[in-house]
Structures are given as C-alpha cells and as structure tokens.
Amino acid sequence: MDAGRSEPVIRMENVSKFFDDFQALKDVSLxxxxxxxxxxxxxxxxxxxxLIRCINRLEKHQSxxxxxxxxxxxxxxxxxxxVRANVGMVFQQxxxxxxxxxxxxxxxxxxxxxxxxxxxxxxxxxxxxERVRIPEQAGKYPRQLSGxxxxxxxxxxxxxxEPKIMLFDEPxxxxxxxxxxxxxxxxxELAASGMTMICVTHEMGFARRVADxxxxxxxxxxxxxxxxxxxxxxxxxxRCRDFLEKILHH
Amino acid sequence: MTTPSISLHLTLRAVVVVALALAVSGxxxxxGWYVVDPTIPSGASNLLFLLSGLKYTILLSLxxxxxxxxxxxxxxxxxxxxxxxxRGINRTYVELxxxxxILVMILWVYYGLPQLADISIGVFWAGVxxxxxxxxxxxxxxxRAGIQSIGKGQYEAAHSISLSYTDTMRFVILPQxxxxxxxxxxxxLVYMLKMSSLVSVIGMQELTRKANELVVSQYxxxxxxxxxxxxYLVLILIVSAGVRWLERRLKTDERN
Numbered sequence: 012m013d014a015g016r017s018e019p020v021i022r023m024e025n026v027s028k029f030f031d032d033f034q035a036l037k038d039v040s041l042x043x044x045x046x047x048x049x050x051x052x053x054x055x056x057x058x059x060x061x062l063i064r065c066i067n068r069l070e071k072h073q074s075x076x077x078x079x080x081x082x083x084x085x086x087x088x089x090x091x092x093x094v095r096a097n098v099g100m101v102f103q104q105x106x107x108x109x110x111x112x113x114x115x116x117x118x119x120x121x122x123x124x125x126x127x128x129x130x131x132x133x134x135x136x137x138x139x140x141e142r143v144r145i146p147e148q149a150g151k152y153p154r155q156l157s158g159x160x161x162x163x164x165x166x167x168x169x170x171x172x173e174p175k176i177m178l179f180d181e182p183x184x185x186x187x188x189x190x191x192x193x194x195x196x197x198x199x200e201l202a203a204s205g206m207t208m209i210c211v212t213h214e215m216g217f218a219r220r221v222a223d224x225x226x227x228x229x230x231x232x233x234x235x236x237x238x239x240x241x242x243x244x245x246x247x248x249x250r251c252r253d254f255l256e257k258i259l260h261h
Numbered sequence: 262m263t264t265p266s267i268s269l270h271l272t273l274r275a276v277v278v279v280a281l282a283l284a285v286s287g288x289x290x291x292x293g294w295y296v297v298d299p300t301i302p303s304g305a306s307n308l309l310f311l312l313s314g315l316k317y318t319i320l321l322s323l324x325x326x327x328x329x330x331x332x333x334x335x336x337x338x339x340x341x342x343x344x345x346x347x348r349g350i351n352r353t354y355v356e357l358x359x360x361x362x363i364l365v366m367i368l369w370v371y372y373g374l375p376q377l378a379d380i381s382i383g384v385f386w387a388g389v390x391x392x393x394x395x396x397x398x399x400x401x402x403x404x405r406a407g408i409q410s411i412g413k414g415q416y417e418a419a420h421s422i423s424l425s426y427t428d429t430m431r432f433v434i435l436p437q438x439x440x441x442x443x444x445x446x447x448x449x450l451v452y453m454l455k456m457s458s459l460v461s462v463i464g465m466q467e468l469t470r471k472a473n474e475l476v477v478s479q480y481x482x483x484x485x486x487x488x489x490x491x492x493y494l495v496l497i498l499i500v501s502a503g504v505r506w507l508e509r510r511l512k513t514d515e516r517n
Contacts, residue, residue: 069417095423106418110436119432120422165418172422 019078020045020097020176020207021066026075028061028231035061036072037231043224045175048202049209050218050239053228054254059211062228063178066209067098080175095124099169103181105161107153113140113164114149117171125172132171139167143197159190163197170201177201179210213258219243227251269502276494280487296481297488307475311488314471318496321385321460321467322453325392329453330446332393333400338430340405351401358398364459367391371463388460396453403445407438440511447504451497458493468492 019042028036051059064070077084082093117136121127140146143163183191202221225242227235235251298304340351371387419429461470472489
C-alpha cells in the first residue's frame with residue numbers, strides 16, 4: 012500500500028491537552044495518510060485514548076492544531092460536520108444502545124443523521140451485519156449477545172455511517188479472552204479493505220499483522236513512532252523496550 | 262401478566278373485608294351506614310352523588326400530570342447544561358415553585374393570577390395550573406436525576422454516529438431515562454390524585470368537595486368520609502397496578 016505518499020487525512024501538530032492541571036497530551040504531532048493503519052500502544056494513563064478522542068472531538072485540545080480531511084477542528088459547526096462525516100469510533104465498553112435492537116442500533120444514525128429512507132438503512136445495516144458475521148442477531152437486544160458479538164455490532168454501527176476513518180479505543184480490552192479473536196478478525200478484514208484506522212490496543216499480534224505505523228506513548232508524549240518491523244525488533248527508546256518486554260513476555 | 266392483576270385483586274378483597282368489618286362494628290357503635298346504603302333509595306342516591314366527583318378528580322389529575330411532566334422535562338434540560346445561566350434558570354424555577362405549598366398555589370392561581378394577568382380562569386383550569394405548576398418542579402428534578410443516571414458512553418456513542426442533541430435526547434437518552442424514573446413518575450401521579458382534593462377549597466366538584474357537601478346535608482361525617490377514603494384507595498390501587506404493568510412491559514422490551 013502506498014499510503015505514505017498520499018496527502019494526510021489526519022494531521023496533528025503540537026497538540027496539547029490538559030485536564031485541569033494534568034497534561035494528558037504534550038506537544039503531540041502525528042500524520043495519518045488515507046488508508047494507513049496506525050496502532051497506538053503504551054502504559055495506562057499515557058494519553059493513547061485522549062489522543063484518539065481528540066481526533067473525533069470527544070475531547071477538546073487546548074493548543075496545537077488537528078486537521079481531519081483538511082478541516083481544522085475547533086468550535087465551528089464546520090469542524091463538527093467534518094468529524095461527523097469522516098470519523099467513526101469503536102469504544103472499549105461497546106456503548107450499544109441497550110433499549111434498541113441490533114438492527115435499530117445500526118439504522119438510527121443513517122436514518123436520523125444521514126436522512127436515509129428506512130428501507131435503505133435496513134439494507135445497509137444488514138449488509139454490514141453480514142460483514143461482521145452476525146446477521147442472524149439483527150432482532151435481538153444487545154444484552155442477549157456475547158461481548159464479542161456486541162463489539163462486532165458496535166463496529167457495524169460505525170461502518171453504517173460510512174466513515175473514511177475508524178478509531179478503535181481498546182476494542183478488545185473488555186472482552187473475555189476467547190472472544191478477542193472474532194473482533195480482531197473483523198478489524199483485520201476491515202484493514203484489508205483499505206479503511207484508514209487508528210487502533211489503541213495491546214494486541215501486538217494484530218499490530219504486527221495490520222499496522223503500517225506503530226506509535227508508542229508514555230506520559231502524554233509520542234516516544235517512538237516507526238514501522239512495525241523496526242518497532243518490534245529494534246525500538247530506539249529504553250521506555251519502549253521496557254514496555255514491549257513486559258507485554259510480549261508476560 | 263397475571264401477578265399484578267392477582268395482587269390488585271387481593272388488595273381490593275382486603276379493602277372490602279375491612280369495609281365490611283367497619284360496617285358490622287358500626288351496628289354496635291351507632292354508625293349510620295343507612296346514609297350510603299345502596300339498597301335503600303336515599304342511600305343509593307347519596308352514593309351516586311359521592312361517586313359523581315370521580316370524573317373531575319380523574320380529569321383534573323390526568324390533565325395536570327400531563328402538563329407537569331412536559332413542563333418538568335423542559336425545565337430539567339437546561340439544568341443539565343454546562344452553561345451556568347441555563348443551570349441558574351433551572352435552579353431558580355425549581356427552588357421557587359417547590360417552596361410554595363400546594364394549597365397556597367391553588368389560592369394564588371385562582372384569586373391572584375386573574376387580577377395580575379387580567380384574565381378570568383375557571384375553577385377547573387385554576388386547579389390544573391396550580392397542580393401542574395407545583396408538580397413540575399418535582400418532575401424536573403426526577404427527569405434530571407434520570408437523565409444524569411445514563412452513562413457518558415451513551416452520549417459518546419450518539420456523537421460518534423453523528424446524532425444531533427435533540428435526536429440524542431429523543432432516541433437514546435430519554436427512552437432509557439424514562440424507564441428508570443417510571444416508579445418515581447408513578448409516585449407523582451398518586452400524589453397528584455391525592456393533592457387534587459385540595460382544589461375542593463375553590464369549589465371544584467371533585468370527590469372531596471362532594472363528600473363535604475353531603476356531610477353538610479346529612480350530618481354523617483364518619484360514614485361519608487370513610488367512603489371518601491375508600492374512593493381514593495381504590496383509585497390509587499388501580500393507578501399503581503397500571504404503573505407496574507407499564508414498568509414490566511417496558512422491561513420486556515429490552516429482554517424480550
């Protein structure tokens with residue numbers, strides 16, 4: 012994939028983010044090209060989640076600039092629209108709507124936000140449910156599904172908005188071990204289809220398989236950023252080496 | 262489906278037993294049940310007179326609760342805002358309205374408001390306005406608590422699929438919040454039915470007013486007010502059963 016050569020679809024420059032006195036992001040810069048897959052890892056509290064939450068404006072950064080599909084993120088309506096049209100997100104806790112069926116979870120966005128006719132939204136939803144391999148669960152409520160199934164529904168729900176970029180915030184961290192693979196499998200297929208992805212995850216097997224770029228964060232900074240081959244064999248910083256040591260040989 | 266109707270049935274049966282016990286004991290203690298004895302013509306017409314207040318008690322309470330739930334929701338929403346001004350509006354309304362006793366509110370709306378606004382308000386609408394106004398402050402707090410109990414993740418998920426604020430509230434947050442606050446809303450409806458008795462002071466022809474009028478002509482307060490107690494009891498048991506049924510129905514929606 013010649014991802015590196017095209018115009019970046021996400022460009023973060025010197026982004027800082029504070030929660031009161033605590034600085035969650037320190038001068039972070041990151042470019043993501045269209046179609047590129049970035050895996051972000053690092054110890055807990057290192058700012059990984061904050062980084063991707065800033066990209067779809069669930070958090071507001073205080074300094075630096077973030078551009079998504081060419082639009083700078085700030086308080087303008089245009090920014091919000093750019094995020095809405097381009098960015099999908101999958102959460103650690105799935106965050107499905109518990110009072111709606113799987114199908115209703117999927118069609119709500121297309122019908123309400125994209126003004127799609129109900130029948131068309133239904134077809135779209137069924138298509139994505141087939142893609143995440145659970146079309147037979149369409150009529151069920153989230154609580155009737157396993158964690159792995161719920162997360163796949165959540166992925167399908169995001170895809171129904173047909174975003175350019177998908178953000179994954181530790182999508183397998185809340186899952187029982189036997190369900191992790193079914194979710195990673197769906198994510199790997201999505202990666203193969205050419206989707207631009209930023210994944211916060213500690214699943215290093217998955218990272219090796221799909222990542223174009225590895226990012227290691229610690230204390231709110233990007234400490235190491237390199238291609239997976241170099242990242243896993245010869246990381247430059249001691250902090251990154253220590254971290255990999257811990258999660259690869261536990 | 263069966264449990265609530267059975268429990269309602271049992272409660273009603275208990276009520277009848279208590280009423281009969283009172284009636285029997287009345288024989289030995291100079292109770293005058295003849296005043297509401299349906300087997301004699303005067304008793305039957307007195308009973309019908311008492312029951313004729315039912316229509317206005319129900320109409321008044323239902324209209325008032327419908328208005329107060331709607332107003333309460335509108336008042337709750339600014340209370341959840343990040344903007345201090347909006348929260349201030351919510352706080353002021355709630356604190357002010359909550360501080361006025363319902364009886365005082367009824368008197369103020371019926372005698373005061375027409376003079377202030379240069380309009381004429383009938384007894385029924387004065388009652389509705391006073392009850393709805395009083396209750397709306399409580400409804401607002403109930404809605405605020407219900408909405409605040411919904412996790413941040415639901416808002417974030419709604420944001421991530423591009424829902425507007427209105428759609429997020431309408432399709433994601435409120436349907437979940439209302440399920441949680443249903444018992445509290447049921448409480449308020451029961452409360453409203455009881456407080457509607459206060460509207461009798463401005464001449465509303467509801468249950469309590471009818472009982473008062475009958476007492477004045479028949480001089481049998483014990484029997485007549487006992488019937489009044491039973492009227493409210495039955496009414497409220499039916500409402501409780503209805504709320505429980507609704508609660509269960511909404512729950513099965515999620516479990517199926």
